[in-house]
Amino acid sequence: MRSIKQPGAPVAERIQWVEARGRAFTFTLQAGVPLLEAARRGFAAEGFAGGVLNFGRGALGPFGYVMPALSKTGENAAFYSDTYRPQGITRTKLGSMTLGSRAGAPFFHCHGLWTEADGKASGGHMLPDETIVVEPFEVAAFGIDAAMFTAEPDPETNFKLFGPVAAASTGARTTSRVFALRLRPNQDFASCLEEFCRAHGIARAKIHGGVGSTIGARFTHGGVTEPFATELAITAGAIAPGAFGALESALDVALIDYTGGIAEGRLIRGGNPVLMTMELVIEVLG
Structure with a gap:
């Protein structure tokens, strides 16, 4: 099977995991709000501090993203491109998001595909601080209680990456293990x-x-x-x-x-x- 050499030694535990409780629900992202804040509000309204979501057609603008790229320094096995900031409204086709915490504040990791205003089909990694919801759109969410995806340094890849850690329960209503x-x-x-x-x-x-x-x-x-x-x-x-x-x-x-x-x-x-x-x-x- 294919493999890529990472800059750091592999960690013995190959799956980082936390058992928790959760519940599926839908909500509508508010227009005129940064995507990160719109997602946070949607989860918070159901009693959750974080979770995951999937979406289809939506509208973003302003919008910033990066694509995968080769590493220029060798400090990582791969890296990110320079930031793209397409003009006008970008229409999403699909995407998936992890909503968690970085440095004690809400943060997300979100990948998707979309079409830019000039007709260019693209995709990649959305930037939380540069992406605004321009029209309301619905998402399918799954909130998790007693666990949180938290960004921490990962010596193996030399990136700061989301991983699940145990967290205090928020008391949200849950239905599933x-x-x-x-x-x-x-x-x-x-x-x-x-x-x-x-x-x-x-x-x-x-x-x-x-x-x-x-x-x-x-x-x-x-x-x-x-x-x-x-x-x-x-x-x-x-x-x-x-x-x-x-x-x-x-x-x-x-x-x-x-x-x-x-x-x-x-x-x-x-x-x-x-x-x-x-x-x-x-x-x-x-």
């Missing part, structure tokens, strides 16, 4: 989720959110993304018994690579290693 996860580099995306579920006695689960990167991509429809640096959003995901009874992950994703190539589809099992990180929430269904 959940696990907040961060997958570390150079392990197959699907396989490690299946192994995690087996180890925790989970027979069936739904994935909420999903923000991260894979080393290129291999899809069940036969498509291949060769450039190794990507920014990826999960659009739908589940883990359930396959035809022969063993757990199988179904992971539908959308991504952009560092050359600007865009791809969507279901990832093959056993052929899509994590590049830097993968953040998601697993809702236990059985």
Whole structure:
């Protein structure tokens, strides 16, 4: 399987995880508000300090983002491009967000695909401090209680990355047992989720959110993304018994690579290693 050498030594625990409680809900992002604050308000209205969300068509402007890029210094296995700030209104196609905390304040990690006002199709990593909601749009959210994605230095990748940590309960109403996860580099995306579920006695689960990167991509429809640096959003995901009874992950994703190539589809099992990180929430269904 493909792998990329990271600047730091691998951490022994390859999945960072916290068991928690959670609940799915929808809300509408308010217009005229920074995307970060609009997301924070939506979760707070339901009693949550953080969680994950997925969205489809929306409108942003002003808007700032970066794409994956090669590292210029060698201090990281890959890096970010310079900031893009397209003029006019950018229309999102899809995206996934992790809402957590950085330096004690709300922060998000958000990847998606969109079309800019001039018709350019693009995607990447949205910048919290440069992105404004210009028209209201609805999102599908999943709040988590007793866990928080918190940005901390990661010696392996030499980035500050979101990872789940235990947190005080906010008393939010919850309906489900959940696990907040961060997958570390150079392990197959699907396989490690299946192994995690087996180890925790989970027979069936739904994935909420999903923000991260894979080393290129291999899809069940036969498509291949060769450039190794990507920014990826999960659009739908589940883990359930396959035809022969063993757990199988179904992971539908959308991504952009560092050359600007865009791809969507279901990832093959056993052929899509994590590049830097993968953040998601697993809702236990059985």
